[in-house]
Amino acid sequence: MQDFVLFFEEKEGTTAMMRWADRIPQVRVVHHTNDQGWEPLEPFLLGQDLRRTELGELMSAVYAKPRNIGALRPLYAQKVPNRELVELPEGQSIGLKMRWKPPRVFYSGWPVVDLPVNKLFKGMRNQRYMEMMVRILREADVVPMLAVRQNIFKWALSKYHGDGSGKKGHLQFKLASGELDRKDIPKIEVNLHRFGRLVDECRRKHDAKRLFVDRMKQEGLMVQPLLYESFLENRVAFFSRFLSCLGQDVSLPDLEDALVGDISLKQVHKGPLSDYVENHEALERKFGSAFESWT
Numbered sequence: 001m002q003d004f005v006l007f008f009e010e011k012e013g014t015t016a017m018m019r020w021a022d023r024i025p026q027v028r029v030v031h032h033t034n035d036q037g038w039e040p041l042e043p044f045l046l047g048q049d050l051r052r053t054e055l056g057e058l059m060s061a062v063y064a065k066p067r068n069i070g071a072l073r074p075l076y077a078q079k080v081p082n083r084e085l086v087e088l089p090e091g092q093s094i095g096l097k098m099r100w101k102p103p104r105v106f107y108s109g110w111p112v113v114d115l116p117v118n119k120l121f122k123g124m125r126n127q128r129y130m131e132m133m134v135r136i137l138r139e140a141d142v143v144p145m146l147a148v149r150q151n152i153f154k155w156a157l158s159k160y161h162g163d164g165s166g167k168k169g170h171l172q173f174k175l176a177s178g179e180l181d182r183k184d185i186p187k188i189e190v191n192l193h194r195f196g197r198l199v200d201e202c203r204r205k206h207d208a209k210r211l212f213v214d215r216m217k218q219e220g221l222m223v224q225p226l227l228y229e230s231f232l233e234n235r236v237a238f239f240s241r242f243l244s245c246l247g248q249d250v251s252l253p254d255l256e257d258a259l260v261g262d263i264s265l266k267q268v269h270k271g272p273l274s275d276y277v278e279n280h281e282a283l284e285r286k287f288g289s290a291f292e293s294w295t
Helices: 014-021 052-062 069-077 111-120 122-139 152-161 171-177 192-218 228-233 235-245 252-258 280-287
Strands: 003-007 027-029 093-098 142-148 224-227
Touching: 003 014, 014 027, 014 093, 014 235, 052 069, 052 093, 052 122, 111 122, 122 142, 142 192, 152 192, 152 280, 192 280, 224 228, 224 235, 228 235, 235 252
Parallel strands: 003 093, 003 142, 027 093, 142 224
Antiparallel strands: none
């Protein structure tokens, strides 16, 4: 039985994946006790002044064996004093959801200073972050996982649609809370040139993901891709493979029982493209085949 870390980017379905994973008796995904903070080691929670050494200490405490929440909680409270982490029981695979984002080498709160300084040391920052991550994952026998959304067209569309108006945002949370109904989401006119740049950006992200997998393999760590499309197609089969990657055996009836109910999230782009895009024919004709296979 191994622990895991899931590296992700936005709009890859990982919030839903990890909320479901936490329902499985053999798995505990680290988050706040108020059912929030599912990315507990992100800079927006820990602070932009987070240092690499502080992040390393927190990760090592999460994966420590035997489990020691009594040591982890005060360490976490130093950075996030108003939130508490859930229990980390023995006999379960403990998981973290986080972006691959090296902490800054310098932070003053003044972008005119912070941006050039951190850009200057970007190479060193990335290298030291990689070295730290490899050491922690290897020593704690943690399985690195990587979220992958193969359908680039749909991935780019999720990014473009954002809050429902073409601006940044997350519609799934508003739909789940009842703040917004699917029929109330207005149709948008997609700028094909802007969308094309977004598709190109998604392709570059796939290239970077493959390089990441290769680099980790060179370090002796086998990265397990978690495919968004497989998650949507068959949740039970998806999590059966997920548990297998962690060295866990589970009967399909038990897994099916764990994966029933609701997790307070809804898929946004579930209906036909014409339901939320005005110029859907031109958009699909030009970009609908954008797909990056990982199978």
